[in-house]
Amino acid sequence: MKIALFITCVNDTLFPATGRAVVSLLERLGHEVVFPEAQTCCGQMHLNTGYPEQALPMVESFTRTFAGYDAVVAPSGSCAAMVRDWHGKLAARHGRPALAREAADLAPRVYELSELLVDVLGVTDVGAVFPHRVTYHPTCHSLRMLKIGDRPLQLLREVRGIDLVDLPDAAECCGFGGTFALKNSDVSAAMCADKVASVKATKAEVLCAADNSCLMHIGGTLSRQRSGVRVMHLAEILASTS
Secondary structure (H helix, E strand, O other): OEEEEOOOHHHHHHOHHHHHHHHHHHHHOOOEEEOOOOOOOOOHHHHHOOOHHHHHHHHHHHHHHHOOOOEEEEOOHHHHHHHHHHHHHHHHHOOOHHHHHHHHHHHHHEEEHHHHHHHHOOOOOOOOEOOOEEEEOOOHHHHHHOOOOOHHHHHHHOOEOOEEEOOOOOOOOOOOOOOHHHHOHHHHHHHHHHHHHHHHHOOOOEEEEOOHHHHHHHHHHHHHOOOOOEEEEHHHHHHOEO
8 A cells, every 4th residue: 555654743843753663664564655745734733723724725735745645644643633623624614615625535544553554454463572561641632533442552462572551541631732731831730740640650661652742741741750751652662673
């Protein structure tokens, strides 16, 4: 299958290793991965901060850039949810019916990584090896908007050598929420403190999630507390072979 990688802004600027892990993983499984260089932001930040019209050019750019591919994979539940749930709606609400139809046609081919692996490629054992104690945090957009359920856990359970432990109160938000963490910093920090307490209770070496934005938020607190727990994107664990 020819798969286009939508890297997302956060990964492109701060976590390029995640994108490389996605490519390594999918190529190991025998698929062709391409990186359309014309890609830009999905527009989620603009929509979430009250500027939906400013997101429209990004809807148009995304639809034009990724229209010709069998599948589009994003190592981010929040960005995949933005594309699937909002691109068509935004175009329709702002008088762009043709763009709305094009976005609606593309949306079902846009997947978060675990969805692509489990639902489309039909694989849970990707040949990964990761001999560490790991706990998994289900991020809000992946859990509540994409409804990916236990797909990441299905993949993690097949990793050789892993000691996968349940995270207490896993479904609780970490407090990041994009600009929420800036506009409501005290509340956000309190929510993150609760999440970090749960992570530390597992005695895990690694906290895994499918969104680096949330991992960045939680990882900052873990680091400041000198907890010794590191954070890793799901793709990086699945790409690991030693």
